Amino acid sequence: MNRYDLVIVGAGPAGSSAALTASSRGLKTLIVEKQREVGRNILCAEGVSCNFLNLVKPKKGVATIIYRAGLTFENGESIFIEKEDGIGAVLERKIFDRHIFERAVEQGAEPLVGTPMVDIQKDGKYYKIKLEGKNGKMSVYAENIIGADGPASRVALLSGIENPPKIVHYCSQVYLYHPEIDGKTILFYFGNNLAPGGYAWVFPKDDGYANVGVGTTDPGDASWNYLAKFLDKYYKGAKILGFLRGTVPSGGLDLEFQKDRVFLTGDAARFADPLSGGGIANAFISGNIASLAIVEDKPEEYREKINNILEKDYRLSLLARQIIYSMDDSELNILAQELKRVFHGKNLTEIKSFNLVKMIFSTSPALWGLIIKKGGVNIAKTIQKIVS
Ligand SMILES: Cc1cc2nc3c(=O)[nH]c(=O)nc-3n(C[C@H](O)[C@H](O)[C@H](O)COP(=O)(O)OP(=O)(O)OC[C@H]3O[C@@H](n4cnc5c(N)ncnc54)[C@H](O)[C@@H]3O)c2cc1C
Known part of the structure; x- marks a missing residue:
């Protein structure tokens, strides 16, 4: 029978970070990912802080280091901040996510890609986790589950954790080419007509290339319409190379994120920052903390440890x-x-x-x-x- 100490569902930053910690500390760990390969279909503007880079020390997956940040308001007022040794970075997440996943696999985590998790049942001491791979249905058993399966978490749903997000940022983004994009400058735009309840961003990947998007609390097509107006105003004639729409759930510290030995992490736990909507760092950190709680066999300490690390920033944001x-x-x-x-x-x-x-x-x-x-x-x- 396929028995594991830990099954992790989802191989984004939260899942791969959890797998890295668990497997390097000797837990028999399976990480399942529904996509055929890790790093496909990523919904993200890919901005992170330098603190995050120092924590993770990725050898791959950093598109550019940011030395200058600009905030622009609807009245035209712009504020620029510079820092010689870097303010933050924009990742190449398809490479970054795969890199963290590979690090976890090197430490002994067992990967299972192209295999959605479809059901969870409690079976005595174990959870029976049903998967649907290319060779059909199969079940694995685990004492612990980490739900790292993003905003529409099935792990939360199937384990009866009710955590509808307190805040949802509805986002639309394009990847574009425009000759005025400076590869070292990140830009934020605020205004009630521009992006109510959020902001517009320009996160460069290189000179000329950037993720440009809008996040707002207005649901439906609103973020797309705001983005079209923003592009028309600031980046007329830009060449669109790709686009995406997605949501960032937040407010998780005031919600349930654990039940028995099921631990939610990252977007599944709604851990993104309520102000910025940034969720990569908290996904990575919460994956690590969840695995440590399992390794130390102190599941009851998961919430306390999360609070110790994330709560101050969360409350203020x-x-x-x-x-x-x-x-x-x-x-x-x-x-x-x-x-x-x-x-x-x-x-x-x-x-x-x-x-x-x-x-x-x-x-x-x-x-x-x-x-x-x-x-x-x-x-x-x-x-x-x-x-x-
Ligand atoms: C438009 C947009 C822009 C953003 N920009 C930024 C930014 O600039 N900086 C920042 O920090 N954050 C940003 N975010 C938020 C950030 O993308 C997320 O917070 C982060 O990806 C969360 O990581 P995660 O590992 O929790 O989830 P995810 O990255 O969503 O990973 C979840 C994984 O689980 C897999 N999965 C889902 N269901 C199943 C299943 N049933 N079985 C198996 N696998 C499954 C998915 O395929 C996926 O690989 C942005 C979000 C959006 C939508």
Whole structure:
């Protein structure tokens, strides 16, 4: 019988990170992926912080290092920040994801690709996991399951974990060529007409080439329509080389993400940052933490460990999100002016919501006024407590 200590469903950043940790610590680990090969059909703008690169130390899969970041508001105000040794990076995820997967396999994880997981049943001490591969149906047994199967997690559904995301970013993106794209500069655009409840991004892969997209809380075709307007305004004549649409679920720290020995990670657990929608780093980190909880045989500590590592950033991003995305245009203009004042001549260490928000809120009385106006005194006090 095919028995494992751990079966991981999904070989994105969360699943492969979990497999790497589990197999390098001696767990008999199977990682199943429904796609025929890892790195296909990735929905992502591929931006990560330098901290993430330092944590993972990938040998492959980095498209470009970013040295300059720009924020542009609808009133035309632009703020640029530079850093000599790099602000962040844009990955080539089809290579990066495969690289982490291969590292896990080298450590002993057993790969099973082209094989969707279709059902989970509890069978005594084991979970019976049904798979549908190219050779037909099969079952494997495991004491532990890690659900790393992305936003539409079947692991969550089949194991009875109810975790409808608290926040959903609806995203549309194109991969384009335009001669004005600078391969070392990342750009963000904010505005209620441009991307309500979110932002537009330009994440370069090289000079001339970039992932350009819009994320918004407006569902349906809205993100696509906002993107068309954005492209018309800023990148007229761009050559579209590819496009995608997807969602980023967030709000997971306030939801269930574990039941018995089923652990949800990454997007399956809705761990993406509530403000930026970035989920690669938290996927990678949560995969690692879930496997450690299994290796140490302390499943009950999974939530506590996740909270220790992710909660501070999460809470601050959530509050910042509530405030920033409820601002009208005149308030956004004040924000733009204050950002210019706060960031002028400053070095950023990384593109991480917590540090950005901390820097903004800890230096601007005008913004405190706005926070109190938008969120009330209690929210202002909570933010002050988190950033102090
Ligand atoms: C348009 C867009 C732009 C984004 N940009 C960024 C960004 O710039 N930076 C950032 O940090 N984050 C970004 N994100 C979010 C980021 O892509 C995700 O947070 C991240 O991929 C989550 O990793 P994961 O491993 O949890 O899930 P995924 O990467 O979704 O991997 C899940 C894997 O599980 C597999 N799977 C699913 N179901 C099954 C099944 N039943 N059986 C077997 N396998 C299965 C899938 O095929 C997939 O390989 C973006 C998201 C979108 C939609």
